[in-house]
Amino acid sequence: MHLHLIRIVALHEIRTVFRSKMPFILYSILLAMLLLAGFVGWNYVSKFNAQQARYTTEVQDNWMNQPERHPHRVAHYGYLVFREKAPLSFFDFGLDSYVGNSVFLEAHRQNTVNMSEAGFSNGMLRFGELSMALVLQLLVPLFIIFLGFATVAGLKQNGVLKILLCQKASYFDILAGKTAGLVAVTWLLFLPLILAALIGGAVLLQNEINAELLLRSGLILFVYAVYFLIITMIVTGVSAMSKNASNALIMLVLGWMVCFIVIPKSAQTLGSSLYKAPDKIAFEQAIEAEVRKEGDSHNPDDPHFAALRANTLKKYGVDSVHKLPVNYGAMVMQEGERITSGIFGTQFNKLIETYQAQNAVSVILGFFDPYLPLRNISMQLCGVDFDTFSEFQKQTEQYRFDKTTLINKIHLTQISYENDRAQKVAQSNWQQMPPFEFRPVPLAATIYNAKWSLIALLFWLVAGAAALGFISSQRKFQL
């Protein structure tokens, strides 16, 4: 390996690329798309968040301005939580369009997060929405393919490779130099744009910049840089293995199809057939059955609630629920809430685990397809991944449970058992409840969740270099 020779080859490659017209045309198209996608994404997120904030305020105001009400009415009046998009979600839309945007929180009932944007789409999109991440993940590799498919194969065709190999540079030097030159061009063309978009967009959305955001942007920049390098190594390698440029092009485009369309789609099919997730009806049936088993608050003869009654009566030393100093109805309700919430939590965690197991297939396949780990890491760093979404579900459920518990407590202590329905309590009781605030997955946890994808990406880096080394050692690839 001769570093200065690699540099000479690389510089020559850069000059060659900048001299031809085609890269320029392709880059202008990609640039236009990136700017368009960035603008559209940013605009959408800012409008969306403004809209969600408006509804959040409206719902919170309505909540605060409730007149005197019976606590159980308040429990059923419920609360609506509107999901806001993460600051970097304008860059990578990730799962955002496919997960619900609002959830209705009420007593007794665990509602799922509903109303995703995809629900009202018309099926035009089969490759996802036009986001900056989509362009960078799918189209920049294609750009690198068009830039570099002939880089070695073309030299074979016109015999220049033989002349080159007669000079001092080894075949590996040539391949390394070609890779370096191509990736330098790609980095130069795209990385500054990514950084500017990430930081500029996030600052404009939030009006502030914090260390975490900078760190996330830096990491995104790093993984995309690594990704472009991996793709470039593959392109150079395939070009070096091909007899002529058009063979290389066909192979690369075919590989692109397989890695970017076929494997990602089949990974999910494989995942969902390996780990069967229940449909909604089955999921709810399972919960209902378990709740029935645990204790049925509607049934006066239910052993669980009979025991609760006996214990309570004993505790207060009275012989009838009517004589209790607290509202026994509220106590039953809270007990029911505790049971259903616990069962729902367990079932829901099981469902999430099933989905995670399904998604793990794409993490493992990341060792066969470099697109998958990058896609996953990018979503995770932008806060539009599965973990963020399930975190949202969990936090809203926790918030629902806390809120209902508090309301039941008011019911327990401030409403007497007799003539329960006719009583009301003051507004101040629920005005002290804090509004919902989503706590996003912290960066350290994100990185921990992304560990296998990161390892896969590094694996590709090492494997790419090793492959170039192997190809350069084979005589048949020099002809």
Add this chain to the structure above:
Amino acid sequence: MLEANNLTKKYGDYTALNNLNLTIGKGEIFALLGQNGAGKTTTINLFLGFVEPTSGVASIDGLNVATHAEETKTRLAYIPETVMLYPNLTGLENLEYFSSLAGFSYEAGQLAGFLDTAGLQSSAHGNRLGGYSKGMRQKVGIAIAIAKKAKVLLLDEPTSGLDPKASNEFSEILKTLSASGTAILMATHDIFRAREVATRIGIMKEGNLQSVTEAGAISANELEQLYLKTV
């Protein structure tokens, strides 16, 4: 058969061929010698109709190539420096394909006969062309010309890259063809082969035909001296 009248081809300011006057009769083999860029290939391309003359007329069998492209095409056959045919078809199938293109419909036996005449060993007829040597492909090219019953044969450096034996065989086949009345124009660098095969030899320089010599009237050495002096 082949006739050039004041034939000139210019590319902008550059004159590729200047005022060529030449007649090649039936059964005659005319060899064009000259350095690279002397105008040999331009001459052939003008007769093929691949390029149009700036002025003057190239005609085949009395028909102007530029105005009667279709008719002249049926009368000529062309063999480039390297005959590249369809690698996935056999020699026989290639011959069948091209002769069908030219409007002929031969029996399998006839086709094999043409390949035999062109000197391709029968064991190779059914093999795919991808595995042929350069000489073998050249022979399929000749067979295509024979099958087409071409009155005129245009050859662009047909013997370059052939081994001496293949080159010799090739010359023999050309002689047979000319004996049956075909007019042949070949551009070549091979002075000795040219003197041996051709009836007349022309030497070109910078688009001009400098001299024309009867091949029988000159020795190989004299021809080489003449060539070196001219170019």
Add this chain to the structure above:
Amino acid sequence: MKISSKLLHLEVRNFFREKTVRWAIAGLVLFGLYSFYHGKNVIGSQLATISSIPSVQKTHLQHIAEEGKGKSVGTTAYYPFFYTANYPSPWASFSIGQRDVNAFSLKIKILGIEGQLYDSELTNPLTLLVGNLDAAFVFIFLFPLLIIAFTYNTVSQEQEHGVWRIVETNAPSLLTIIFIKLLVRFSAVVLTASIVFLTGVLLLGLPFSGPTFQLFLVIVCYLLFWFLLCAFVISLGKSSSFNATALVSCWIFLCMLFPGIANVLISGQIAIPEALETTVKQREGYHAKWDLPKKPTMETFYAAYPQYRKYPVPENEYSPGWYYAMQYAGEVEARESAGQLFDKLAQRQALAEQIGIFNPVIYAQQMLNRIAATDLTNHIEYLQSVKRYHKQLREFFYPPIFENEQTEHLDWTSYPKYQPEAAAMNAGNAPVWPLIVWSVLAGLSAILLLRRNFIQHTRRQNA
């Protein structure tokens, strides 16, 4: 133009002997088989869910009726869910369309309908994001790539390898030769498509009826378009790598960029905040009623159901009749924004279809979804039918509620059953003229350019 059968025969041999051709065909057939498996899988599990409904519904109602003993229907009617299902058409497994994103089964209570329409099925969002590899995907997105692979070097490779010169000196008509070459390639594509399609018909059990033939017609016209687009690019007379680059760029533009931009345009033009708006409104409308005098609420209800005026509703205490009237009144208040939502969804679909006319990829996709009844239109129809069903259910329960009947006196099996829409099961009309128009345009320009670049190219060189 006379085409000798011998020439055709040899061209076929020449083409199919290429190893990459056979690989590509085998690959597409494999993708096809996989897509049938996938479609069958997705729709099969939806059908399994749907078929579990009757027994779930039965036990659910039994439990409700059991627990409600001794209470009035007015109290018990609050609890039961009634299940509905959007039954897949027989062609849904061929083109899954929006069936994975939109709920195919909704359960409703006789409370206000609006909040209940947008419940989504539980699905792994990542699975939704990567989307389906169904048969429609194979035909719409992968077959064009096969066509590109078959055609991009049709003439250019022969020019690059030097055969073309010999062809030129031999062929009386180059157009005929180019036509033969394209004909062989197109036949190969159509043959592959037919085999894959027929396999699909058998594996997916598609009925041999109109819609199946319509699917095939749309596909063939669509493939013809791509083929002629390729012919157009070839006719420019550029190199193989230029052709490949240009055609793959066309593919990316038509399949990814154009739809992406169109989607942005559509959602920008017709924004849908109504779904949230409706939910918030109905909730407020309904809950405010609790603290308002009961009279106006009852009047809203009586406007639609005057026959219940005769039942007394006490002003100062809770009564079931008033409770359900309140639910109804909340629904009425949300009706306007709900109507807007449906209008906008219909507008979205209409705009998408207009845009589709300018992009054969989108158009063909829409037609396949329409034939398979898996598009947004179908989902809207389903939601409308659920709304109608909700009305039937309410009206079934109003008499016993107002009569203050006991739960055990009501026949809990005589409730109205959900009838799947007849219209939703019928395949829509799928005209192919836009595909034909685009094909003709591409084909005509291809012929013109072929004449210019291949037939008269000697003259041009001179100019």
